[in-house]
Amino acid sequence: MSEGALRSSDLLAQFKQTEARTRTQIQAAELLDNTVDEGDVGNLLQVTGCSAELRKPICQSDCLSNRYRSITGECNNRSDPRWGAANIPYSRWLPPEYEAVWGIPRGWDPEHTYHNVSLPPVRLVSQEVLFTHNDNISLDSTLSHLLVEWGQWIDHDMVLTPQSSSTVSFRTGADCTHTCSRDAPCFPIQIPLSDPRYGVQSCMPFFRSAPSCGAGILPHRQREQLNAITSFVDASMVYGSSTSLASALRNHSSPLGSMALNSQHSDHDLAYMPFLPPGEAINHLGMIALHTLFLREHNRLVKELHLLNPHWSPDTLYQEARKIMGAIHQILTWEQYLPRVLGESAMSLLIPPYEGYDPEVDPSIANVFATAAFRFAHVTVQPLVARLGPGYTTNSQHPHLPLHHSLFASWRVVQEGGIDPVLRGLLLSPAKLQTPGQMMVEELTERLFQAQGGMPLDLGALNLQRGRDHGLPGYSSWRRFCGLSVPNSTSELAVILGNFTLAHKFQLLYGTPQNIDLWVGAISEPALPGGRVGPLLSCLLARQFRALRDGDRFWWEREGVFTSTQRRHLHSVSLSRIICDNTHITIVPANPFSRTERPEDMLACSHPLIPHLDLSPWKEPDTGEEVRTEKYGERGYQLCLFLH
Ligand code: HEM
Numbered sequence: 190m191s192e193g194a195l196r197s198s199d200l201l202a203q204f205k206q207t208e209a210r211t212r213t214q215i216q217a218a219e220l221l222d223n224t225v226d227e228g229d230v231g232n233l234l235q236v237t238g239c240s241a242e243l244r245k246p247i248c249q250s251d252c253l254s255n256r257y258r259s260i261t262g263e264c265n266n267r268s269d270p271r272w273g274a275a276n277i278p279y280s281r282w283l284p285p286e287y288e289a290v291w292g293i294p295r296g297w298d299p300e301h302t303y304h305n306v307s308l309p310p311v312r313l314v315s316q317e318v319l320f321t322h323n324d325n326i327s328l329d330s331t332l333s334h335l336l337v338e339w340g341q342w343i344d345h346d347m348v349l350t351p352q353s354s355s356t357v358s359f360r361t362g363a364d365c366t367h368t369c370s371r372d373a374p375c376f377p378i379q380i381p382l383s384d385p386r387y388g389v390q391s392c393m394p395f396f397r398s399a400p401s402c403g404a405g406i407l408p409h410r411q412r413e414q415l416n417a418i419t420s421f422v423d424a425s426m427v428y429g430s431s432t433s434l435a436s437a438l439r440n441h442s443s444p445l446g447s448m449a450l451n452s453q454h455s456d457h458d459l460a461y462m463p464f465l466p467p468g469e470a471i472n473h474l475g476m477i478a479l480h481t482l483f484l485r486e487h488n489r490l491v492k493e494l495h496l497l498n499p500h501w502s503p504d505t506l507y508q509e510a511r512k513i514m515g516a517i518h519q520i521l522t523w524e525q526y527l528p529r530v531l532g533e534s535a536m537s538l539l540i541p542p543y544e545g546y547d548p549e550v551d552p553s554i555a556n557v558f559a560t561a562a563f564r565f566a567h568v569t570v571q572p573l574v575a576r577l578g579p580g581y582t583t584n585s586q587h588p589h590l591p592l593h594h595s596l597f598a599s600w601r602v603v604q605e606g607g608i609d610p611v612l613r614g615l616l617l618s619p620a621k622l623q624t625p626g627q628m629m630v631e632e633l634t635e636r637l638f639q640a641q642g643g644m645p646l647d648l649g650a651l652n653l654q655r656g657r658d659h660g661l662p663g664y665s666s667w668r669r670f671c672g673l674s675v676p677n678s679t680s681e682l683a684v685i686l687g688n689f690t691l692a693h694k695f696q697l698l699y700g701t702p703q704n705i706d707l708w709v710g711a712i713s714e715p716a717l718p719g720g721r722v723g724p725l726l727s728c729l730l731a732r733q734f735r736a737l738r739d740g741d742r743f744w745w746e747r748e749g750v751f752t753s754t755q756r757r758h759l760h761s762v763s764l765s766r767i768i769c770d771n772t773h774i775t776i777v778p779a780n781p782f783s784r785t786e787r788p789e790d791m792l793a794c795s796h797p798l799i800p801h802l803d804l805s806p807w808k809e810p811d812t813g814e815e816v817r818t819e820k821y822g823e824r825g826y827q828l829c830l831f832l833h
């Protein structure tokens with residue numbers, strides 16, 4: 190995608206692209222949503238196509254389905270096979286609070302009042318509270334920008350909310366990118382008088398998230414939104430969440446069970462991802478680097494596994510590598526990412542040690558997590574994408590880039606030195622520090638998608654509008670939900686936020702703490718000791734990550750998923766090692782999520798603190814045909830092999 194070729198709203202749609210199965214469900218749900226006939230419900234579901242979408246999947250209980258996750262996440266939970274699967278509605282921890290029946294979003298009618306006051310325009314909140322000049326930022330003293338990127342990477346493993354399949358008003362056919370009138374699915378963001386953009390632009394386009402089919406039956410139908418990918422941390426951003434995409438991403442002629450690679454370009458002698466199927470665009474340089482890295486890691490793993498087990502079929506190699514990749518993502522996230530985000534003490538309090546699989550726990554993503562809580566890291570993103578050459582030096586072939594020039598710029602990877610410069614930049618740059626006066630950089634509030642032409646969007650305003658679109662209750666309700674004190678006045682809010690100026694701004698904008706949009710309220714709380722988020726975000730994030738662990742039948746620590754020796758080896762997994770093994774980078778930090786100030790503080794890839802993942806416990810004796818009569822070991826490998 191070249192710069193200057195597309196409208197920003199098209200690019201936002203690209204950010205949220207989904208594949209065939211999701212589109213079918215959205216179209217069915219939108220048809221249902223726009224049908225006012227309250228007659229025969231069964232018939233209505235049938236005609237719209239929703240009844241097929243609501244059917245319960247049938248689960249197999251053979252060796253393969255006990256051994257490997259399904260691609261769609263279905264049947265992870267045996268009694269509720271849709272839990273955590275792709276294309277199911279987000280769960281709700283608090284009931285939605287829409288403006289009116291049929292899921293009219295909050296703030297649809299600017300005059301509508303909540304607790305006797307109307308909601309401020311989201312763009313005004315962004316201007317008043319979030320806006321931060323690119324050069325007015327503080328750096329995180331202990332965390333690297335790779336940690337920030339890791340957050341976005343696993344976000345893409347857990348959350349993808351499709352927007353409406355239509356970009357024009359259902360009623361009038363007006364183009365959502367040009368209209369300033371609220372007419373579903375268009376929910377444009379109004380530009381306030383005080384805005385420098387006033388006069389240039391009267392509204393920023395916004396499309397409502399698509400409704401889901403599975404949200405109750407008339408007349409009690411409640412609008413719910415859909416998660417298009419598996420909620421489990423299972424590396425679904427590498428493998429896909431639908432069988433058709435998973436198949437398209439594989440190299441079917443490989444005897445090793447490899448993933449498909451780009452046949453036209455390579456990174457010196459290393460591989461790139463293939464050109465993706467339409468709609469699978471990856472959105473910025475950091476993400477492209479991680480996608481490429483883990484694609485290579487899969488192909489490296491299958492090669493090693495093949496050397497250990499030459500008798501394994503391509504499917505077994507693919508599945509075993511996929512299983513290891515899932516474990517790597519779980520380990521890096523729970524052991525290395527979350528403690529740094531939540532802080533060690535909040536982490537051990539809110540996510541106590543693993544005690545085994547609990548089939549009663551719903552691992553589906555909660556609406557509030559997707560729409561507000563896990564967007565917390567938008568305020569820790571640096572405005573500049575650093576790119577560094579060998580030895581971590583700046584290089585004129587690939588200079589640092591303003592963030593907006595790194596969006597939709599996969600051509601830069603191919604033409605400007607491969608993924609190594611981007612990864613080196615992420616390893617050596619610190620994260621941005623969130624402070625009450627320095628929230629979201631102007632690259633994100635003023636220039637989102639600007640380089641690609643058209644009117645720039647504002648990520649802060651999008652986050653707030655999305656919360657209203659999804660009917661998220663306000664700040665106070667979530668404080669109450671988490672058992673935290675509920676502020677009743679500006680001074681009580683000032684105590685919680687530890688900042689009177691900010692509390693006063695909120696008072697002027699919202700009138701009451703109850704109405705504060707959750708995302709902006711939550712990111713305004715000061716961080717707990719050792720962490721980067723306040724009490725409300727800690728509660729919401731920990732609750733989700735705990736459910737993703739305890740409710741996952743294939744959690745890496747669960748007895749029987751791996752052997753104890755395999756677990757021990759996996760436990761020492763190192764992201765720096767993965768970088769060493771799959772790039773031309775030769776010096777790396779021992780802890781890549783911690784801030785490294787100088788290249789001299791890094792270690793050679795051969796250093797013992799950058800341990801190899803020893804796969805020897807995956808070696809299995811090739812007992813050939815005789816195995817049929819043998820008793821199967823705790824892992825049941827052989828039985829599955831014979832199914833291939
Ligand atoms: C370069 C950095 C980033 C950019 C440009 C970016 C951009 C975006 C955009 C445009 C959206 C869609 C907004 C909407 O219409 O509702 C979004 C959603 C989201 N972002 Fe980011 N983001 C970045 C980094 C991150 C990070 C570091 C995290 C988390 C740690 C994160 C978490 C999320 C989540 C959870 C969503 C909701 C996704 C969905 O519901 O489909 N983002 N981001």
Ligand SMILES: [Ca+2]
Nearest residue numbers: 346419421425
């Ligand atoms: Ca997933």
